[in-house]
Amino acid sequence: MTDEPAAPAPSRREQNKAATRQAITDAALNLLRGKGPGNFTVEDIAAAAGISRRTFFNYFSSTEAALASVTNGFLDHALRQFRLRPAEEPILESARAALMELADPMTVAPMAELFTLTQQNSSLVRSELEAWDHCTEQIIMAAKERVAKTPGAAIDELYLRALAGSVISCGKAAMDVWFAQCGADLAPASLSVLRQLLIDAIGHLGAGFDSPARPSSHTLLKDRL
Amino acid sequence: MTDEPAAPAPSRREQNKAATRQAITDAALNLLRGKGPGNFTVEDIAAAAGISRRTFFNYFSSTEAALASVTNGFLDHALRQFRLRPAEEPILESARAALMELADPMTVAPMAELFTLTQQNSSLVRSELEAWDHCTEQIIMAAKERVAKTPGAAIDELYLRALAGSVISCGKAAMDVWFAQCGADLAPASLSVLRQLLIDAIGHLGAGFDSPARPSSHTLLKDRL
DNA sequence: GAGGAACTTGCCCAGAGTGCAAACTTGCAC
């Protein structure tokens, strides 16, 4: 149901595959909601999605992989925003802007739900980690492309990797604190908190984590609660 | 908790368990060396360690978990160093000092080997990620304890999580770049490179990543010392 | 050295993941 202006020939085959993939992740998410993590099998998912067990494995290598599509969608969104930023902008500022886009109800809702459903289960947490790491690699690549655009600039691998990793860590930290404070609350006030947490985290990063506590935005955060 | 004045009662049982645990990880590592990742089973490990398959699972929940003990040992070493730093020292400086300890032949050797053996295999990479994440959580806890010691200081959860995550990311970035540059080379020159990479990474972090890409910034080292 | 706690092991079973080959669907050309 995505009508992009530049639709690259969605053949019947492609449509079917996309529909099946969607059916699988929907089924997996429903089972997660209904039975809780670890209480359903691949066979259950396949049955709910109307396919055979074997076909499930043609699409995903595990239950976790199927559920990871939620996190991946979430992080891909941020990554897309990052790529849209002008090349001459400082990377930290681009990152801040990209992360800011995550504090949007539509975007964060699936992630918030997954988070609450996932919290207790270790194998699901593991695939979350993988998703964040994958996003880090993507950011590194995006940043490299950006650097390549500016003439006379050399790529400092260490700088890029450290920066990308730190940015992602800050995003993760903000999300963690937000979930801990607000649960899966998606009300405007809660999203404001998330936005402020993201700003603060990137702020700490930009300031080199100078002072142990920066009262300026911290109090602001508490006011919102 | 380990080397306290109260003798840590190494009973026969404890010894046996420790020996078995060690035998398992040794066997796993040998098989990894000999057959490569994914080309041996839990049964192979158990046989090589002289125990039953069932007993293996009494110690580790998977092959990856058994191999992760290498990474965990590596990171625990850093964590221990971190805890040894004075409480009034800035956290970043403590982190720098702790990471510096990793550039030691004895410490880094197993990690370097594991890295080269692991690189291609995704499920092993995943458990590495988990180990780094676990270390992050430990650092957060250690930092909290430290903050609790200083009177009148409030714990800023976001600050701590963002900082710990960023520090770990910088350590990871330095290791990644080092492996990419030097492979598993443990010669003094190579270790110097690692040391400098760690210093630079933490330097970038402390400087808020404000400088454009610029390798080998020895000024930052001077600043910190 | 008797008794109990801790540990190992074999047995069993549900479920994960994958290769294979037979069926079926779609795309394409005639």
Added chain:
DNA sequence: GTGCAAGTTTGCACTCTGGGCAAGTTCCTC
């Protein structure tokens, strides 16, 4: 349409994982 090639689904069979259970073994304590 007909037909064929390429892509997909599915059942089947198989290996491996992970863990519950109960019987056997080792270690500690009294």
